Amino acid sequence: MSILFVLVVLFSFLGMEAVAWLAHKYLMHGFLWHLHEDHHRGGYTPFQKNDAFFLIFAIPSWLCIMLGAMNSAPLVVAIGVGILIYGFTYFIVHDVIIHQRFKWFTRSNNKFIRTWRWAHKMHHKHLEKEHGESFGMLLVAKKYWKL
Numbered sequence: 001m002s003i004l005f006v007l008v009v010l011f012s013f014l015g016m017e018a019v020a021w022l023a024h025k026y027l028m029h030g031f032l033w034h035l036h037e038d039h040h041r042g043g044y045t046p047f048q049k050n051d052a053f054f055l056i057f058a059i060p061s062w063l064c065i066m067l068g069a070m071n072s073a074p075l076v077v078a079i080g081v082g083i084l085i086y087g088f089t090y091f092i093v094h095d096v097i098i099h100q101r102f103k104w105f106t107r108s109n110n111k112f113i114r115t116w117r118w119a120h121k122m123h124h125k126h127l128e129k130e131h132g133e134s135f136g137m138l139l140v141a142k143k144y145w146k147l
Contacts, residue, residue: 002074004075004078005074005075005077005078006078008075008078008079008082009078009079009081009082009085010082011082012078012079012080012081012082012083012086013082013083013085013086013089015082016057016082016083016086016087017086017136017137017138017139020057020086020090020136020137021135021136021137021139023053023056024135024136025135028050028053029130029135034049035049035050035052035053036049036050036053037049037050038050040124046101054087057083057086057087057090058084058087060080060083061080061081061083061084061087062080063080064076064077064079064080064083065077065080065081065084066080068080089138090137093116093137093138094120094137097113097116097117098116098117098120099120115140115144115145116137116140118144119136119140119141119144122144123135
């Protein structure tokens, strides 16, 4: 595995935070609100319409990995792997740690986890698509670290 492959994976992973922020603010809280709304309404069930966004992000990852492998394009595979790792990280941070959809990590006193959960709680205080805040997942605004 070359250093270039690893760097492309890393930059793809980091770039996904910006893509996720933009998609969350402008798509999920925009014309795709009908898919995201149940996530803000609470009453968590094993599956929500919001879970469709898993596919929206998984498909480009899968296509990059598959088509890159089929066409001997390792940097395209690296992009897909970066997206895949971000998706896995998103699942762990958002679904497991923040929302505790799976009771794997509860009652943590870790500062990162408390800050993520607080910022996300501030995001969820808005039950409508307008006037939202804190759209990111890994990068949290400085104001939430001070609380």
